[in-house]
Amino acid sequence: MYPSSKVYLYRRVLNAKLFIEQHYAANINLNEISGEAFFSKFHFLRIFKSAYGKTPHQYLTAVRITQAKRLLQTPAPIVEVCFAVGFDSVSTFTMLFKRLAKQTPALYQQTQAERQRQLKNTPLKYIPNCFAEKNGWVNNRNFQ
Amino acid sequence: MITKLNHVSVFVLDQDSAYNFYVNKLGFNLHTDAAMGPGMRWLTVCPPEQPDLEISLMAINAGMMFNEESAAQMRALVSAGTFGFGVFECKDLQATYEELKAKGVEFTKEPTREFYGYEALFKDDSGNWFSLAEAKAG
Structure with a gap:
C-alpha cells in the first residue's frame, strides 16, 4: 500500500474527477475543479495528470x-x-x-x-x- | 500462426446489471448490443484502450449452450466466485483502486506489492473475479 498521505492526495484528486463526471454538462472551470480537490491549481494539475494521464481540461473534454x-x-x-x-x-x-x-x-x-x-x-x-x-x-x- | 485474441466470454447473471457494471463503473466502452430474440442478447464491451478486444457478457440461460440443470449449476458457480477471468491493467493502481472503490466495486484484495508485480483483486457484479495490475514501467 501507499503511505496514507499519498492515499489522501489520491482521494482528493478522485473527488475532482468524480466532480467532472457528475457536472460535465455545466459551465465548470478549472478553479472550481481544483477547489473541489483543495489544492493549488498547479499542484492539482500535476497530480491529476499523473493519476489519470490527462489534464483536468482534457478529461472534461473527453467526458x-x-x-x-x-x-x-x-x-x-x-x-x-x-x-x-x-x-x-x-x-x-x-x-x-x-x-x-x-x-x-x-x-x-x-x-x-x-x-x-x-x-x-x-x-x-x-x-x-x-x-x-x-x-x-x-x-x-x-x-x- | 495465432496473432491475437479478439473475443473472450464472461458469464454473467444479469446482462443489464453487467452492462451497468462494466460500462458505468469500470468505464469500458460498449461495442455491440444486439437483441437476438426473446430473452437473448449479444452484448460486448471493450477496455478503453483495447477497442479490438470484445468481452462478451454472456447470459447463463437454459437453451442451446446450457440445459436447465447446467445453467443452474453455472449460475451457482459464478455467484460463488469460482471463476477468475483474467488480469486487467491500469497505469496507476492506487488511483484506479480508489476510483473503482468509490464507484462501489468490491475489492477482495487491496493494492499489494507482490514479487510478480503490484496488484489488487476485485469482483464483478456477478461474482467473477479479476486481477487489476499496474503496468510495469518500460
Whole structure:
C-alpha cells in the first residue's frame, strides 16, 4: 500500500474527477475543479495528470465527447447534443469532436444510425459464428 | 500462426446489471448490443484502450449452450466466485483502486506489492473475479 498521505492526495484528486463526471454538462472551470480537490491549481494539475494521464481540461473534454457519442446514437439534433454535454459553441464542439472521434458529429451520427439498422436487421454480421451457433442463432432466418 | 485474441466470454447473471457494471463503473466502452430474440442478447464491451478486444457478457440461460440443470449449476458457480477471468491493467493502481472503490466495486484484495508485480483483486457484479495490475514501467 501507499503511505496514507499519498492515499489522501489520491482521494482528493478522485473527488475532482468524480466532480467532472457528475457536472460535465455545466459551465465548470478549472478553479472550481481544483477547489473541489483543495489544492493549488498547479499542484492539482500535476497530480491529476499523473493519476489519470490527462489534464483536468482534457478529461472534461473527453467526458463531454463520450457523452455526446451516446446522445448521437439517437436522432437528436447536433446543436441540442452540443449544449446538452456542456459546450456553448457548436463550432468548438464540432472541432473537438472531430479531433477525438476522427469524424464530424453529423457523420458519426449517420454511421451509428446505419450500424443500429444493421444490428437490428443482420446482427450476425457482428457475432463470431461459433458463438452464434452455440446459442442457436444461425437457425433464425431473421438474423441472416 | 495465432496473432491475437479478439473475443473472450464472461458469464454473467444479469446482462443489464453487467452492462451497468462494466460500462458505468469500470468505464469500458460498449461495442455491440444486439437483441437476438426473446430473452437473448449479444452484448460486448471493450477496455478503453483495447477497442479490438470484445468481452462478451454472456447470459447463463437454459437453451442451446446450457440445459436447465447446467445453467443452474453455472449460475451457482459464478455467484460463488469460482471463476477468475483474467488480469486487467491500469497505469496507476492506487488511483484506479480508489476510483473503482468509490464507484462501489468490491475489492477482495487491496493494492499489494507482490514479487510478480503490484496488484489488487476485485469482483464483478456477478461474482467473477479479476486481477487489476499496474503496468510495469518500460
